[in-house]
Amino acid sequence: MTKILFAASEAVPFVKTGGLADVVGSLPKYLDKDEYDVRVIVPKYACMEENLKKMLRFHSHFYVSLGWRRQYAGILTVQYENIIYYFIDNEYYFAGDKPYNNIYEDVEKFAFFSRAVLDALPLINFQPDIIHCHDWQTGLIPVYLKNLYQSKTFYQGIKTIFSIHNMKFQGRWMLNAVMDITGLPKELFQPGTGALESYGEANYLKGGILYSDIVTTVSPTYAEEIKTPAGGEGLDGLMRMKQDRLYGILNGIDYELYNPKTDSHMAKHFDRLDFVPGKKANKLALQDILHLPKRDDVFLVSIVSRLTNQKGFDLVAYDLEEILSKDPIQFAVLGTGEEKYEKMFRYFAGKYPEKIAVSTNYSEALAHKIYASSDAFLMPSLFEPCGLSQLMSMRYGTIPMVRETGGLKDTVEAYNEYEDTGNGFSFCNFNAQEMLDMLHYAMHVYFEHRERWNEMAVRCMEMDYSWGNSAAEYGKIYKRLL
Ligand code: GLC
Numbered sequence: 194m195t196k197i198l199f200a201a202s203e204a205v206p207f208v209k210t211g212g213l214a215d216v217v218g219s220l221p222k223y224l225d226k227d228e229y230d231v232r233v234i235v236p237k238y239a240c241m242e243e244n245l246k247k248m249l250r251f252h253s254h255f256y257v258s259l260g261w262r263r264q265y266a267g268i269l270t271v272q273y274e275n276i277i278y279y280f281i282d283n284e285y286y287f288a289g290d291k292p293y294n295n296i297y298e299d300v301e302k303f304a305f306f307s308r309a310v311l312d313a314l315p316l317i318n319f320q321p322d323i324i325h326c327h328d329w330q331t332g333l334i335p336v337y338l339k340n341l342y343q344s345k346t347f348y349q350g351i352k353t354i355f356s357i358h359n360m361k362f363q364g365r366w367m368l369n370a371v372m373d374i375t376g377l378p379k380e381l382f383q384p385g386t387g388a389l390e391s392y393g394e395a396n397y398l399k400g401g402i403l404y405s406d407i408v409t410t411v412s413p414t415y416a417e418e419i420k421t422p423a424g425g426e427g428l429d430g431l432m433r434m435k436q437d438r439l440y441g442i443l444n445g446i447d448y449e450l451y452n453p454k455t456d457s458h459m460a461k462h463f464d465r466l467d468f469v470p471g472k473k474a475n476k477l478a479l480q481d482i483l484h485l486p487k488r489d490d491v492f493l494v495s496i497v498s499r500l501t502n503q504k505g506f507d508l509v510a511y512d513l514e515e516i517l518s519k520d521p522i523q524f525a526v527l528g529t530g531e532e533k534y535e536k537m538f539r540y541f542a543g544k545y546p547e548k549i550a551v552s553t554n555y556s557e558a559l560a561h562k563i564y565a566s567s568d569a570f571l572m573p574s575l576f577e578p579c580g581l582s583q584l585m586s587m588r589y590g591t592i593p594m595v596r597e598t599g600g601l602k603d604t605v606e607a608y609n610e611y612e613d614t615g616n617g618f619s620f621c622n623f624n625a626q627e628m629l630d631m632l633h634y635a636m637h638v639y640f641e642h643r644e645r646w647n648e649m650a651v652r653c654m655e656m657d658y659s660w661g662n663s664a665a666e667y668g669k670i671y672k673r674l675l
Contacts, residue, residue, distance in 0.1 A: 195671060197224070198321040199233040200310050202303065202330035207278070208241050208292055211499055212444070212581045213328055213358045216411070219447040221276045223660035224668065232319060234310050236302075237269055237280035238287045248273070249280055253316050257309045259301075260376040266309040268316060279317060281309045299330075300366040303397065304375045307333035315347055322675055325354045329364035332401030333375065336389065339404050340377055352674045355405035357398070359578050360419050360426045361503065364397030371395035392427060402431060406674055409440045409667075411579035412600030416441025424576060424599075440670060443603055444579040445660035451564070451588045453654070458561035465651050468590050472566070472650075479566035482559075483550035485523050492522045492636050495567035495591070497560050497582050500530030500538075500553075505573035505596060510537045511625035512632075517545040520636065524549040525563050527556070565589040569635055573620070573628050577601045583617075587653035592646070593617040594635050596628070604658065608638065608649060616653045 203209055205218030221231040237249065249269040257264045267282030281287075286302045293299055311334065314320060326334045335353040342348040368382045368390060381389045381400075389400045402408050410416045416439055418424030420432045432439060449455075453471070454462050460478030463471020473489050480487045498504045516522060526538050526549065538551040552559060564570070570586035572595045579600030583593040587604075595601040597619045608615035618635045620627040639646050 195229050195323070195675065196319065196321045197229055197231045197323045197325055197671065198310075198314075198319065199231065199325050199327070200307075200331045200334055201233070201235055201327040202306070203292060204233055204235050204278070206273075207235060207245055207280075208238055210292060212579065215446070215581055216358065216444050217327060219445070219450075220660060220664060220667070222274060222447075223445070223664040225664075226275075228668070229671070232277040232279065232321075234279040234281065234313070236287045236292070236306055237267075237282040238289075238292050239284065240290050240292065252279070254282075255312055255316060257305060257312055258376065259305055259308060260373050264305055266305075266313070268313050270317075279313065281306055281313065283309075296364070297366055297370070300364055300371055300395070300397070301374045303330040303364065304333055304371075307331060308337055310334055311337055311342055311348070320347060321351060323352045323354060323671055325356065326401060326405065327356045328358050329362055329398040329401065331355075332364060332397035332399075333377075334401070335404035335406075336377065336381070336400040340381070352407075353405040354407045354409060354670065354674065355401040357402075357408065357410040357419070357578070359503075360398070360410075360424070360428065361576075363391075363399070363426065363428070365391070365394040368393070368395050399428060399431060402428070402435060407438050407440065407670060408435055409442055409670065411442065411444045412603045413441035413443065414602045415576075415578045415599040418576070418599060440666075442663055442666045442670075443600060443658075444581060444584075445658055445663045446581055446584045446588070448588070448659040451561070451585050453565060453589045456561055456565060458558045459565045460562075463590075465590075465654050468651060468654065469647060472568075472590060475562070475566035476568070479525060479562050480523070482562065483525055483552075484546075485525070485550050486547055490521070492520070492569065492639050493525065493567045494522060494569050494571050494594075494632075495525045495563045495586075496528065496571050497563055497585075498528045498530075498572070500528045500534035502531070503575055503577070505575050505623070505628075506534045506537070507575075508573050508623065508625045508628045509571070510534070512629045513537075513541050513549075515629065516632065517541060517548050520633075521640075522548065522636070525567060526551040527559055527563055529553050529555050564591055567591045568639060569594050569618075571632070572596070572601060574598055574601060575623055580604070584658040587616065587656055587658070590650035590654045592635070592650055592653060594631055595619050596623065597621050604656075608635075610638070610642075610645070613645065613648070616649060616656060
C-alpha cells in the first residue's frame with residue numbers, strides 16, 4: 194500500500210477560494226483504494242463554516258520551531274467521504290475572515306504550516322511514501338524536508354511531488370524577512386545562486402519546484418506555456434531546466450457532484466435524451482430567480498468565476514455595451530473578486546436589467562443552477578492553467594466559449610461547421626474584437642442552426658472529464674517516483 198499525503202492550503206468542502214480546493218477535495222477519492230492510502234492535511238482556518246468545524250476531533254498538539262519562534266500547533270482530524278483529513282490549528286496564524294491576507298502575513302503563515310505538516314507526521318503515525326504538495330503555500334515542504342529533516346530516520350526516503358495550479362502566485366517576499374521567519378540556511382537566500390532566491394526576493398514557488406522530485410501542472414498545454422517567457426511568470430528558465438521531470442495532467446471534476454441526472458439544485462433533471470426540454474425548464478426557472486424576463490428565445494450566456502484579470506474580464510468590459518445594446522442575449526454572472534470588475538458588472542446590470550443579472554455573493558447552489566440552465570458559458574481567460582468551470586458547464590450541455598489558452602485549449606475543440614465536430618467555440622488572440630466575433634458566431638449557430646447546436650451540446654455531455662483518466666495519470670507518476 195502506497196501512502197500519500199496531500200498538503201494544501203484549501204480543500205472542498207472545508208475551505209475554498211478557487212479551483213485548487215476542488216482538486217484537493219476530489220482527486221484523493223478517485224485514487225485506487227486498494228493501492229493507495231491517501232490522506233489530506235490543510236490548515237484549520239477560523240473562517241471555516243461552523244458546522245464543518247464541529248465535525249473535527251482533537252488529536253494532539255505540539256510546538257513548531259520557526260526561526261527563533263516556538264508556535265503552538267494543534268492537530269484535528271475527521272474522516273470525510275472515506276478520506277482522512279488532518280487540520281493544523283493555530284489561532285494566531287489562521288485567524289481572519291478569509292484564508293489569505295497580506296503576503297507578508299501569508300509567507301509566515303505558510304512557513305509555519307509547512308513545518309507543522311512535517312512535524313505532525315510522527316504524531317499522527319503516518320509515514321508517507323510521497324508528500325504531494327500544491328501551489329506556493331506548500332512550496333517550503335520539499336525545501337524543509339531536504340534541508341532540515343532528511344538526517345532524521347523517520348523522514349528518510351519520503352519523496353515529494355509539487356503541483357502547480359497557478360504559476361502567477363509565487364509567495365514572494367523580502368529575503369531577510371523570509372530567512373528570519375523560516376530559519377532555513379543562509380545560502381538558500383544568496384542572490385544569484387540561492388534556491389529560494391528569485392529576482393532579489395525569496396520565492397516559495399521556486400523552492401517547491403527546485404526541491405521536489407517531480408513537478409506537475411494541471412494541463413499539458415499549460416506545462417508547455419510555463420516554459421516560455423509569455424507564460425512563465427518569470428520562472429520559464431527554471432521550468433525549461435526542469436522539463437524532464439515536469440508533467441501536465443489535466444484536472445477532472447467530480448462527476449457525482451456535477452450530474453444533470455441527480456443534481457439537487459436543478460429545477461428539472463435531464464440527460465442526453467431529454468436535454469432540450471430539460472434545459473428549457475431550467476432556463477426558465479433560473480430567469481425567474483434572477484429576475485430576468487422569462488423567455489426561451491434569448492441566448493443565455495453565463496459566467497461563473499473569480500473576478501480577476503486572469504479570467505479575461507477586460508475583454509468582457511470592452512464588449513458588453515455593444516453586446517447588451519444590440520443582441521437578443523441574457524447574461525447570468527456569478528463571481529466575487531476585484532472591485533473594479535464587480536463594479537463593472539453592477540453598472541451593466543443597472544443599465545440593462547432585462548439583459549444581465551449579477552450576483553457577487555458566491556453560492557454553490559446558484560453556481561449549479563447557472564451551469565445547468567445556460568445555453569453557453571463564457572471564459573475568455575488571459576491564461577488558464579486548467580479551468581474547471583468549462584468542464585462543469587459541458588457536463589450540463591452548456592457550450593463553452595473560450596480563449597485558446599492552457600487547459601481551455603486542451604478541453605474545448607472549436608466547432609467545425611463543415612465536418613460537424615467540436616464541443617465549443619474559441620478565439621486565439623487576447624483581443625476584444627476576436628471575442629465578439631466568436632460570440633456572434635456562436636449566437637448565429639444557436640439561432641440559425643439549432644439542430645447543430647443541440648448535437649454539440651450532447652457531445653459536450655458525452656465528454657469524459659471525470660477524474661478516472663487523470664487519477665490514472667497521477668498513479669503512473671507515483672509509481673515512477675517509487
Ligand atoms: C487554479 C487555476 C485553474 C485551475 C485550478 C485547479 O485556480 O487558475 O485554471 O483549474 O487552479 O487546478
